[in-house]
Amino acid sequence: QRVGFAIVGLGELSAEELIPAARTSEHAYVAALVTSERDKGEAFALALGLTPQDVYTYEEYDRLGERDDVEAVYIVLPNSMHREYVERAARAGKHVLCEKPLGMDAGDAQAIVDACARAGVQLMTAYRCQYTPQHWAARRAVQGGKLGKVKLLDSIHVQVQDDPEAWRLKRELAGGGPLPDVGIYSLNTIRFVTGREPEWVFATQHQPQGDPRFAEVEESVSFMLGFEDGVVANCLTSYGALTTSTLRVLGEEGTVLMDPAFPYQGVKLTVEDEAGKFEPSFGSHDQFAQEFDHFAQRVRDGQRPWTPGEEGVQDHVVMDAIYESARSGQVVRLKKVEGKDAFR
Ligand code: NAD
Numbered sequence: 031q032r033v034g035f036a037i038v039g040l041g042e043l044s045a046e047e048l049i050p051a052a053r054t055s056e057h058a059y060v061a062a063l064v065t066s067e068r069d070k071g072e073a074f075a076l077a078l079g080l081t082p083q084d085v086y087t088y089e090e091y092d093r094l095g096e097r098d099d100v101e102a103v104y105i106v107l108p109n110s111m112h113r114e115y116v117e118r119a120a121r122a123g124k125h126v127l128c129e130k131p132l133g134m135d136a137g138d139a140q141a142i143v144d145a146c147a148r149a150g151v152q153l154m155t156a157y158r159c160q161y162t163p164q165h166w167a168a169r170r171a172v173q174g175g176k177l178g179k180v181k182l183l184d185s186i187h188v189q190v191q192d193d194p195e196a197w198r199l200k201r202e203l204a205g206g207g208p209l210p211d212v213g214i215y216s217l218n219t220i221r222f223v224t225g226r227e228p229e230w231v232f233a234t235q236h237q238p239q240g241d242p243r244f245a246e247v248e249e250s251v252s253f254m255l256g257f258e259d260g261v262v263a264n265c266l267t268s269y270g271a272l273t274t275s276t277l278r279v280l281g282e283e284g285t286v287l288m289d290p291a292f293p294y295q296g297v298k299l300t301v302e303d304e305a306g307k308f309e310p311s312f313g314s315h316d317q318f319a320q321e322f323d324h325f326a327q328r329v330r331d332g333q334r335p336w337t338p339g340e341e342g343v344q345d346h347v348v349m350d351a352i353y354e355s356a357r358s359g360q361v362v363r364l365k366k367v368e369g370k371d372a373f374r
Contacts, residue, residue: 132342177281213267
């Protein structure tokens with residue numbers, strides 16, 4: 031039996047990606063919607079074959095606890111709201127799929143993990159790229175030794191943010207600028223593809239004076255991740271330049287390039303090794319449907335999801351260190367987290 035989800039927040043991602051993806055999911059379906067605008071919710075409900083009784087306002091959110099058919103919630107709200115809505119869902123006994131970044135910082139994200147652990151519900155961070163065949167093929171090429179010893183990496187994820195009123199530019203709602211919004215993809219994918227954790231970070235950031243968009247958050251961050259054996263990754267993230275997303279892994283005997291690396295569709299992978307250059311093709315797939323399916327299956331079998339809450343916390347630990355480095359101008363060393371299984 032498919033797992034019923036309540037979609038919490040009917041913004042752009044829910045409307046354009048998640049609700050259409052849920053329709054094609056094998057193991058999940060949308061059973062309820064949570065929104066501030068009842069009319070909008072009811073229009074979506076009608077299109078999904080749901081009734082007005084399946085639409086809840088934020089004030090009515092806790093009443094989802096009365097709905098046995100809603101087994102999970104998908105939190106798709108501004109970052110500062112994740113914690114409250116995860117905690118309330120966990121108290122109601124619902125499993126939680128939560129958008130990235132998991133929280134506002136490492137402490138906030140850890141509180142989210144703890145709330146779900148206390149309530150005995152599953153928690154998954156919605157890292158869609160880790161449900162993408164191109165990213166898995168890149169990981170296999172890197173970890174399977176195709177490139178020889180990995181030496182260097184670089185990644186860019188930038189996009190223009192031109193609305194000064196957007197919640198993404200308000201520190202209290204977003205927690206930061208492009209780093210937790212799009213730079214997180216470079217960080218998370220480098221950790222995923224290499225299976226390694228950074229030992230130190232070094233960063234600079236730029237916050238232009240007089241541009242109302244960047245009164246509260248940075249426009250761009252340039253960060254370096256240092257791994258054992260002198261392996262280094264250089265990353266750029268910004269809200270000030272035309273959409274670009276790339277990731278490159280340079281080894282002694284080959285390279286992996288993803289360009290574009292992080293779009294919803296059409297990730298392009300090129301692997302070059304001693305045998306030549308390959309651009310493997312992948313059938314059409316929907317990252318979001320695969321993400322729904324993965325979590326729904328974990329809800330059913332009780333196994334830990336591939337991208338649990340702890341993965342979200344780990345990225346916050348590194349991002350907190352990146353901001354600290356940008357502020358202090360110093361290299362910041364990271365401690366290995368005891369008992370973590372992120373070295374997969
Ligand atoms: P959005 O602005 O389009 O939607 C936000 C939703 O939250 C809206 O329904 C809005 O009504 C509601 N909301 C409630 N209180 C609000 C407030 N004070 N200010 C603004 N909105 C408020 O945002 P989005 O792009 O859908 O992002 C939501 C979450 O999804 C964020 O955590 C974001 O990082 C994440 N996201 C992930 C991806 C991805 O590829 N995985 C892509 C986009 C967004």
